[in-house]
Amino acid sequence: MILLTGGGGFLGQHMARCLAERGEKVLIMQRRAISCPPLLKDYWDSHIVQEVGTVQDLPFLLGLVKKHGVDSIVHGAFASTDLAGGPYTVADNSLHHLVDVQVNGSVNIFEAARLHGLRRVTFISSGSNYDALPGQPEDWHEDAYLPTVTFAPISNTKKACEQIALLYAKTYGMSFVSLRVGLVYGPASSRGSDSFYAMVAGALAGQRTELPKVPANLSFPMVYAKDVGVATALVHQAAQPRHYIYNLMNTRTSSMQEFADAVKAHLPQAQISLGPAMPAARPIHDVPMERYREEFGFEPCDLQRGVGAFIEWCRSGRY
Numbered sequence: 001m002i003l004l005t006g007g008g009g010f011l012g013q014h015m016a017r018c019l020a021e022r023g024e025k026v027l028i029m030q031r032r033a034i035s036c037p038p039l040l041k042d043y044w045d046s047h048i049v050q051e052v053g054t055v056q057d058l059p060f061l062l063g064l065v066k067k068h069g070v071d072s073i074v075h076g077a078f079a080s081t082d083l084a085g086g087p088y089t090v091a092d093n094s095l096h097h098l099v100d101v102q103v104n105g106s107v108n109i110f111e112a113a114r115l116h117g118l119r120r121v122t123f124i125s126s127g128s129n130y131d132a133l134p135g136q137p138e139d140w141h142e143d144a145y146l147p148t149v150t151f152a153p154i155s156n157t158k159k160a161c162e163q164i165a166l167l168y169a170k171t172y173g174m175s176f177v178s179l180r181v182g183l184v185y186g187p188a189s190s191r192g193s194d195s196f197y198a199m200v201a202g203a204l205a206g207q208r209t210e211l212p213k214v215p216a217n218l219s220f221p222m223v224y225a226k227d228v229g230v231a232t233a234l235v236h237q238a239a240q241p242r243h244y245i246y247n248l249m250n251t252r253t254s255s256m257q258e259f260a261d262a263v264k265a266h267l268p269q270a271q272i273s274l275g276p277a278m279p280a281a282r283p284i285h286d287v288p289m290e291r292y293r294e295e296f297g298f299e300p301c302d303l304q305r306g307v308g309a310f311i312e313w314c315r316s317g318r319y
């Protein structure tokens with residue numbers, strides 16, 4: 001049994017499904033119970049079960065491992081609600097909780113894995129670890145020296161967790177892998193703040209989508225959600241990954257305008273208007289994905305195919 005923390009969330013559902021499709025039994029765990037979402041309906045109860053709880057509670061985690069015979073952990077829980085209107089600001093009075101969930105919660109996961117001698121912990125990290133790195137995205141290779149002084153809630157806590165996990169790996173021989181995931185779009189991302197979902201859903205509904213606060217030239221390393229699920233499953237099931245850290249994103253950054261154009265290429269009736277270009281936006285650039293591709297023989301699909309698959313899911317439910 002694989003314990004998947006945050007399994008009821010956006011990415012968690014993709015990881016749960018892709019692990020289940022590969023024959024794994026998955027125990028999803030988050031703070032609130034979810035009812036079976038469309039993505040998981042073929043595997044609910046047969047391959048996927050859930051428990052409710054928090055990664056902040058080590059005795060609970062130890063009990064969970066014992067009760068379900070957990071043999072490895074994919075750790076994706078994230079206190080998204082502690083962020084304020086975007087990834088770079090913490091909501092009022094939420095920093096202690098954010099750090100408690102992200103850092104102490106991760107330490108609890110590593111400790112539970114150590115105490116029970118689990119096979120592996122796969123940690124869902126973030127491409128935002130590279131945000132403040134000087135140079136272009138082509139320099140975002142996994143062994144890059146990341147800047148010492150940064151002020152971003154996601155990357156600061158993700159970097160802290162990676163460092164602590166490496167200590168666990170060295171001290172106790174724990175098998176640890178971290179996936180630095182790009183900005184994800186795809187099914188199950190129905191949160192109101194998701195511009196990707198808004199563009200696709202608006203186009204399918206024949207409605208104009210206005211996103212005046214999203215600069216057209218804002219660019220990210222993007223990745224289709226199903227590919228994150230597949231890639232996580234491949235890493236997690238691998239006998240012996242060669243590295244601790246892997247990038248998991250498209251081999252090229254994309255702008256929001258390119259995403260809108262991809263939607264229009266599939267749905268010519270789409271009417272999407274984005275905000276004015278911002279000065280000094282990150283240029284569109286290549287991103288290193290060789291490490292993952294060469295070892296696992298898999299690469300996330302490009303934006304055109306990813307947007308096509310997203311639309312297909314919305315139309316027909318084909319995953």
Ligand SMILES: NC(=O)c1ccc[n+]([C@@H]2O[C@H](COP(=O)([O-])OP(=O)(O)OC[C@H]3O[C@@H](n4cnc5c(N)ncnc54)[C@H](OP(=O)(O)O)[C@@H]3O)[C@@H](O)[C@H]2O)c1
Pocket residue numbers: 005006007008009010011012029030031032033053054055056075076077078079080081101105124125126127154181182183184185
């Ligand atoms: N989405 C992206 O573009 C992206 C990009 C790179 C990396 N990531 C990483 O991928 C992971 C999943 O992100 P997401 O976008 O899927 O976020 P999400 O939809 O907000 O899901 C987060 C999940 O974590 C659970 N959670 C929160 N606090 C918890 C706690 N104390 N104990 C146990 N579970 C808890 C949530 O459950 P409740 O709802 O019950 O609180 C939810 O199921 C995160 O680690 C995130 O940093 C995401």
